[in-house]
Amino acid sequence: MVVVAAVVAMLIFAAGTQGWFLTKNRWWETFALIFIAFTLFRPGFVWDKFFPPLAEKSATELIQVLEGIDPGTQLRLKIKGEKLNGDEFEKVVMLPVGDEATGKERLSSMGIETRDEEGKVIVDMVAFASPAEKAQIDFDQEIVSIQMETDRPPKQIMFFPALVFLVLIWKLQKGRIRKDEELATA
Known part of the structure; x- marks a missing residue:
């Protein structure tokens, strides 16, 4: 699980820093992708703020x-x-x-x-x-x-919100691609 999360985080980080995921990123998508990558690399960073170890x-x-x-x-x-x-x-x-x-x-x-x-x-x-x-x-x-x-939930729970945001960005960019294709064919 750690290796998979690290590989996905590296790919997302590359997409964020290059400014492209499925299509050209908007500024907030770049910020979100880098934050998602950071969360996948180090889920305990945010988790430790809510649940001290x-x-x-x-x-x-x-x-x-x-x-x-x-x-x-x-x-x-x-x-x-x-x-x-x-x-x-x-x-x-x-x-x-x-x-x-x-x-x-x-x-x-x-x-x-x-x-x-x-x-x-x-x-x-x-x-x-x-x-x-x-x-x-x-x-x-x-x-x-x-x-x-302390007894606390596992930090890997932070993967879920990060992946939800990643899917949201995926859908937004997929919608933009479709919209651009429709404008190009019209």
Whole structure:
């Protein structure tokens, strides 16, 4: 499906940039064809505006979130810290969730110990050779939030409106061709 959509999008993009589809494009048809091609190439661009792929939860809910996540999945954390030269940074890391029974045990298996400091969750200790150390998490970094994937419809649904607009342009240009042929024979 991806290959077919990409090939169709390339042909539509060529038609849009060359100014011809079935007949010479009007300015708005050129714009529409390029937009249709973009939608077929990257359906998630528009889809992500309506259905965000990630939802952020407060870092204070870390233990509860870990208890609810399936073992073997990835936990996505937004971390904020300071480099050795004093520059602040923010990064997102993904850590594997183990099959331990409680959220605290799962956090410990990732190699992280935390502390609460004025409503913030701070990394207190990182275990040696742990997944957290491999992800370059260090002590005194703040866990800003937990990013959770959202349940959302598949982005390929955007293919349908794009193809409807393509058929509409097809019919409009086909009608113009017929009209031009009638004028030429009259």
